[in-house]
Structure formats: C-alpha cells, structure tokens
Amino acid sequence: MMTATLITRMEVRDLFGLYDYVLPQEEDLNNAAILYGDNGAGKSTVLRLAFHLLSAANNRGHRTALYAADFSCLRVDLANGSALIAERLTKRGVTYLRLAIQTNGSDTAVWEYAPDNERLFDDEYREVYVYQDANGTTRRRLRASRRPDGVAHGQQHYMEALGAIVPTVFILSADRRLDSDAVSDPSDEMDVRRTLSYGEPKKLNQLVARAREIALAQAMNKASQWVSRTAVSGTNRGSTNVHSVYADVLHKIAPPRGRTSESNEQPDLAQLVRKLRDIDERSAALARYEFTTHLPTGDFQKALSTRSAKKAELAANLLKPYVKSVESKLSALEPLFRLIDRFVVMVNEMLSDKIISYKLSQGFSIVNRLGKPLRAEHLSSGEQQLLLLLCYVLTARDAPTVFMIDEPELSLNVKWQRQLVQSLLQMTDGASVQFLFASHSMELLAQHRHRVVRLDRRP
Secondary structure, eight states: OOOOOOEEEEEEEEETTTEEEEESSSSOOOSEEEEEOOTTSSHHHHHHHHHHHHOOOSSSSHHHHHHHSOOSEEEEEETTSEEEEEEEEEETTEEEEEEEEEETTEEEEEEEEOTTOTTOOOOSEEEEEEEEOTTSOEEEEEEEOOOTTOOEESHHHHHHHHHHHOOEEEEEOTTSOEEETTSOOGGGSHHHHHHHHHOOOOOHHHHHHHHHHHHHHHHHHHHHHHHHHHHHHHHHHHHHHHHHHHHHHHHHHSOOTTOOOSTTSOOOHHHHHHHHHHHHHHHHHHHTTTSSOOOOOHHHHHHHTOSOHHHHHHHHHHHHHHHHHHHHHHHHHHHHHHHHHHHHHHHHHHOSSEEEEEETTTEEEEEETTOOEEOGGGSOHHHHHHHHHHHHHHGGGGSOEEEEEEOGGGTSOHHHHHHHHHHHHHHTTTSSEEEEEEOOOHHHHHHTGGGEEEOOOOO
C-alpha cells in the first residue's frame, strides 16, 4: 500500500507581484513531490504559504504571516474534495484576506481577516438584542445574524471548519527549524526563556543551537512515548486473543451438551514443530527491543520428538493452546517491530561512528562507536535535523500528515540526499502521509524525475 496523497494541487497568483503558478499543471501532486525552480522563483515561499494556510492553530501567527506575504491569491486543493483559498481584497479602505473553505466549488466557511482592524467585523454574531427580563431588568445579548447566502462567516466558524478537514502539517525549513501546530516551541524551555528574560549572556547562535537541541530531545522523547503506547496497545490486542484461545480450549475439554470433544483429532506434529521454531525466532527478534521476552522452544520440540506416540500426542494437545496464544501476541506486536527495526536500521545507515538503539524500558539512545552515550548536542547540525525529521515521521502514522521539507541539500550530505526520499517512503508505507520538497539538489532530481514539479510561470 502506497503512502497517501493529501494535497493534490497548489496555486498562487502574483507571487512577489511577478509569478503565477499552478503546481502541478497536469494531474495531481503525488505522495512525494519535489518543487524545482531557479533561485528566487519562490519554491520555498510556496511551501511556507501552503503551510500557513493549512495550519489550524489560532495562536501561532499563521494568518499574520499570510497577510504579510506578497501574493494576490493562494489556493490549496485537498484530496478530500475541499479547497482552501486566501484572496487579498479591499473593503472600506481596508486591505484584508478573504479566507474561504470550499467544497465542490461552493463556499462553506468564510473569514474576512485583517489584523487588529475593527473596521471589519465579519461574524455571525453581530446583532445586539435588547430586552427586559421578568424582573424588568434591561439586558443585552448577541444573537445570530446569518448571511443571506447561508455561508458560515467569521473567525470561529472558519477555524472550526478548517480544523475539521486539514491534515497535520510539518515544515522543516532551510535553517533546520521544524514548525508545526503539533510541536511545542523549544523556546518555551526553561533555559532558553531564562536567557531571554533575564539577559544571561549568550550569543544568538548559541540560543539557536540550544533550541535545536531541545527540539531534538523533545522529538526523541515523543517518539519513545509513542512506541511505548503502541506496544502496550499491541500487547492488549494479543492478550484479548489469548483469552479467546483459552475459551476455545475449555470448550474442547468440556464441550457443551450435544457436542463431542475434538481431543480425538490427531495433531500434526510436524506442523507444530515448525510453529515452535517460528515462535523461537520471532520472539528472539522482538526481544531485541524488549517488546517481549525470548521464548526458547527447544524443550518443547524435544517433547514432540519422543518415540512414544501417546506421549507425543499428549504433548501436542497441551502445546496447541500455548502455541496459538503466543502466536496471537507476536502477531499483534510484529507491525510495530518491523517499523522500529526499519527506523533503527535506516538511521544507523546514515550516521557515522554513532549508533542509535531502542529499548522499551529506556526509549531511544545514541552512543558512539566506543559505546559512550551521546546527547543531542553531541550530534552535528545535519544529524540533528535528520533525526528530528525521522522521529516525527515515525509518529505520524496515527493521523493524515503532510511533511514539507525546504532545501534538504543545505544540511544533508550527498549520501543522505540519495537515500532521503526512498527512506521516508519506506518509513510511511501504508500510512496517510505525504512529502513535499523544495529543492534544486541534482541528487534528488536525477533519482526522482517523475516526482519533480517545475515552477514554470502559468501561460
């Protein structure tokens, strides 16, 4: 199953007062599209504008950033049939953004946005109703005044509608900063706030580096917590199956009236031995990450190999419910195991003289080739950026998510660039995740020509 396409098309008019783009001009964006254009053509700006338009948080400056940008109209089409439109207009001498959500070509929510300007009041609740209560006290109350077009207007309606249809969006900028409504701001951390508030002497580049280290620590901690929760969920699913298996065993031992016991059926000893060997191997693999303990089955296999047919049959009948119960638990945990194993192998292929590992009891940890533990600040800026991105990609499987990555070639070496797109797609195989890149890296473009979307001016 392929990674999903969530954004199908992006369109911008009068970008910088110069450019009109429809991306792509034909077909739809695929699950990993690379925007390519000359320097200054606006590929990074298009990603950033789309990020702000798709972000539903109302306290992260998204609408302010859109208002300050230089364009006349921006449109993003989604695979769910919705379209988000931001159009710059003027009313009563005020320049504002008409933010609209459309479904099947018709507006469903509209917000006329202008920062800190009371001359525009675009809300459903805009009439004051004056009345007297039972005690004769005069009271005032806002009441709904729906527009004749029947479209929901105003900030509240627009933001609620936006949050209901957009995917989670991340953007990794060229300065190695990861932004998303789903990510807490690393500048909120105590040591950074203390420096800013009390003037403790630090250079700006030290603050930036510290914020980046905090962001990576947050991402690794979040990834560890996600894996732990998912493992518990898998164990619970396996336990439910174990309960069902033993209920079946009880029915076989003491069948309800009118039914005969199935214990007289001859067990397939060879098949049971194969299953025991399989359990031994599968549990050993899962034990590497402490998802389960290793379950050696050599003694069980010997019991089935006895020369006494009766003893072998008895052992088989006792082992069959055990085998079924263990198989149910392993099957519930193996999808997570494959994902974490892929993540660990992938990261270690990209690191140099460093190794990342995972244990359910400890989370993710990094050591150098001598086994010395490393913290985030011990990684290069490129390694920090790569691991930051992959940690959030790992945890993005629970909800539709778009990752926008701006000029990865600025901090990723040639080896990483060659592996990046395919590695990300492998990590998210079967998940509702899409990647959009802005790049002029020859390594990316040459390997993924079918994914390239050129920023050519619209005719």
